Amino acid sequence: MLKKLENTWLADFFSLIFPNYCLGCEAPLTKGEKQLCTRCLYDLPQTNYHLHKDNVLSQRFWGRVPIEYAFAYLKFSKGGKVQKILHELKYDHNQTIGEMVGNWYGQLLIDAALAKLDGKQEQIFDLILPVPLHKAKLRSRGYNQSDCFARGLSAITDIPWYANVLRRNKATKTQTKKGRIDRWKNVDNIFEVLRPELVKGQHVLLVDDVVTTGATLEACANSLLKVGTAKVSVATIAVAL
Ligand SMILES: [Zn+2]
Structure with a gap:
């Protein structure tokens, strides 16, 4: 007890000196x-897509790939707080912010009855899969930023997550200067499902840091559906509108 008090006191003391x-x-x-x-x-620009099934992100996948639910937590804007958060997560090795965002968003999903804490009740999603990085990218960054988000979501919702079910076989080149068709070709068939037995007949929540055209998530979802995944939903930290 005394030790615990001391630790709290010490933590408070250090946070005064090094806040x-x-x-x-x-x-x-x-x-x-x-x-x-x-x-x-409180001021984060939330999309509230999880409250509306036919939201604009869902519509982005219409006619391309059957996605059950499509959610993004925040609206991305250049120079805004969401860009700062994503930059910290991807380039400043701040994995904690990814987990925290997962915690905050997981709580919203629970509040909207889209996820449940009690393991005895049925979850809408059976498992969470982060969009993988190509191994060269993973080596240079040291971690997959989408794993951090998945870990945070899973910790709050009790939905299990797996890092090694999907593999990215090709590094995607920068997509900004390509047309829509080329972008689609660029990511087609680059994902492989390494453990199909885990996803067969399941509802997978596919997660990524940010969604722009949706081509990466589309390619990932197609790979999952090809091996017998029952339903695929997607959730990202941010959406570029
Ligand atoms: Zn602040």
Whole structure:
């Protein structure tokens, strides 16, 4: 007991000398706040797509691949807080922010009855699969940013997640200068399902950091459906509108 008190006291003491700062506004974080201050967390530009099945992200997949639900937590805008969060996660080795975003979004999914905490009740999604990085990219970054988001979602919702079910066989080149058809060709058949027995007959929640054209998620979903996955839904941290 005494040790615990000491630890709390020490933690408070150190946070006075070396405070953590909010990623959004750089204000010192207070006790209980992680990564973002309460105000920045409250001000995040949420899409609320999880409350509307036929949202604009779902519509992006219509006529391309059957996606059961398509969600994105936040709206991406250049120079905004969401860009800062994604930059921290991808380029500043801040894996914790990815997990926190997963926690926050997982709680919203639970509140909307799209995920459940009690293991005895039926979950809508059977498992979470992050979109994998190509092994060369994984080596250079050291981690897959989508794994962080998956880990955070899973911790809150109790839906299991797996890092090694999907494999990315080709590194995708930058897609910005290509037309829609070329972009599609560029990602077609690049994903392989390494453990089809895990996804057969299941409802998979495929997760990624950001969705733009949806071509990557489409290719991933197609690989899953080809090996007998019952349903595929997608959830991303952010959507570029
Ligand atoms: Zn802040």
